[in-house]
Amino acid sequence: MPNKCTVCGKVHPDNAPYLMKGCDVCGNKFFFYVREEELKQAEKDIKKLTKKEIEEIENDIKEILPEAKKTKGSIILDVEAIRVIKPGKYHIDITKLFSQKPIVIRIGEGRYEIDLSTIQAKLKTKHP
Amino acid sequence: MVLKHIRRARNKIAFIVRKIFKKRKDIKIGLYGPVNSGKTTLANRICLDWLGEEMGKISVIPHETREIQMKEKVTIKSNGKSLTFNLVDTPGIATKIDFEEFLKYGMKRKDAKTRAREATKGVIEAIKWLDKMDMVLVVLDSTKDPLDQVNITILGNLDARNIPFIIVANKVDLKTSKASRVREAFPNYEVIGISAKTGFNIEELYNALFRKL
Numbered sequence: 001m002p003n004k005c006t007v008c009g010k011v012h013p014d015n016a017p018y019l020m021k022g023c024d025v026c027g028n029k030f031f032f033y034v035r036e037e038e039l040k041q042a043e044k045d046i047k048k049l050t051k052k053e054i055e056e057i058e059n060d061i062k063e064i065l066p067e068a069k070k071t072k073g074s075i076i077l078d079v080e081a082i083r084v085i086k087p088g089k090y091h092i093d094i095t096k097l098f099s100q101k102p103i104v105i106r107i108g109e110g111r112y113e114i115d116l117s118t119i120q121a122k123l124k125t126k127h128p
Numbered sequence: 129m130v131l132k133h134i135r136r137a138r139n140k141i142a143f144i145v146r147k148i149f150k151k152r153k154d155i156k157i158g159l160y161g162p163v164n165s166g167k168t169t170l171a172n173r174i175c176l177d178w179l180g181e182e183m184g185k186i187s188v189i190p191h192e193t194r195e196i197q198m199k200e201k202v203t204i205k206s207n208g209k210s211l212t213f214n215l216v217d218t219p220g221i222a223t224k225i226d227f228e229e230f231l232k233y234g235m236k237r238k239d240a241k242t243r244a245r246e247a248t249k250g251v252i253e254a255i256k257w258l259d260k261m262d263m264v265l266v267v268l269d270s271t272k273d274p275l276d277q278v279n280i281t282i283l284g285n286l287d288a289r290n291i292p293f294i295i296v297a298n299k300v301d302l303k304t305s306k307a308s309r310v311r312e313a314f315p316n317y318e319v320i321g322i323s324a325k326t327g328f329n330i331e332e333l334y335n336a337l338f339r340k341l
Contacts, residue, residue: 060241064249082248088227090248094278097255098285109225 049086057086139289155213155341156198156260161267162278163190163220165297170267171199171217177330179203184217189233191247193219196257200235202333211338218257219250257312258285258309263292263335270297271304273340274313281313292340297321301328306309 003012010025049057081096111119159167171183181198186192196218203212215233232238258264265285268274274297286293295314297307300321307321322329328339 059244063245064252082252088244090225090244092223092225092248092250092251094221094223094255097252098258098281108326 053087056082060084060087132218136288136290155211155262156216157178157213157337158216158218158257158261158264159267160218160254160258160264160282161220161296162269163222164188165267165269167267168193168197168217170296170298170322171264172216172332173324173327174215175199176324177327178202183215189230189235189243190296191220191222191225191230191250193217194218194243194246194250196250196253197199204337206334206338207329209261209338212237213262213341216256216257216261220246221254221282222247222279225251226255236267249276258291259289261291261335263294265296266293266294267298267324268310270299270307270310271302274310281298294336295319295338296324296333298324301326311326 002014010023012023013094043125080087080094083091154279160173161167168184168186173227175181176184179199179202184193184197196216198217199215201212202215203210205211209329225244227237227244230243231237235243251306266279266282266286283295295310295317297305297310297324299305300307300311301323306323310321311319318336318340320329320333322333324330
């Protein structure tokens with residue numbers, strides 16, 4: 001699935017090296033995780049959040065999920081348990097949180113994902 | 129369907145193993161429930177009754193408790209028996225957290241956003257801690273409709289994980305309280321009506337803890 005940079009908006013193809021190095025345009029390491037069929041809609045939706053709001057939300061996510069702060073790799077964002085409508089406005093799907101699946105956060109009307117199990121697995125590999 | 133049964137069986141085995149290997153002194157009783165149902169007030173009541181000191185700060189502003197708080201070695205006594213446990217107060221579970229709600233209480237915008245962020249983190253932490261609990265007191269506000277998504281999700285998960293629990297219908301001192309409505313909503317579970325604020329019927333809750341543990 002393609003991934004879109006949350007800062008400059010560049011859409012990258014799946015499995016590209018930028019996932020570890022950061023966006024080749026702006027160096028940002030937060031990406032939308034976009035399904036092909038939803039790509040056009042996501043492009044429209046993300047425009048509803050300002051750059052400042054996106055930065056604010058990204059910082060909030062780092063506070064909410066400290067594991068995300070520790071990782072040096074990229075964080076792929078998609079839709080699931082928590083939706084951040086705007087900075088300071090959260091919709092929580094508690095059923096999904098209770099289901100013990102990896103915690104996934106959605107920002108605004110775009111689609112963002114934080115997969116904790118992946119991040120923790122990476123950290124364990126790097127710091128056994 | 130088959131997977132659901134396997135998961136339930138696995139949870140039941142895990143619970144039994146936990147019970148066998150866990151020392152009695154490590155018993156954890158968690159206070160869970162929606163926001164502003166009186167979890168911290170109940171934690172304070174229990175701690176005041178048995179330790180002579182309060183556990184946490186309470187507030188009319190929602191999401192005052194945003195971190196897990198634990199009071200260790202709380203010993204309660206009844207009919208010559210004693211029970212020691214660690215009391216865990218958890219942040220209120222919510223499906224929506226909006227900083228604008230806090231602005232109504234005169235909070236500054238920046239502080240309100242921080243509170244919303246911390247409250248969201250608190251919900252995640254509370255749910256993560258659920259499997260550590262040996263027993264849960266589900267604290268509900270008896271002045272409100274008990275058939276709420278948050279309440280039902282908490283109870284459903286406790287049931288599925290075989291974690292013993294008691295439903296505490298709190299705030300029975302208020303005129304609009306209807307503890308009977310809570311009992312009618314959850315007829316298969318033990319419901320005890322109390323007032324954590326005044327201490328009304330708290331003895332019944334302590335007796336129930338002895339029966340359950």
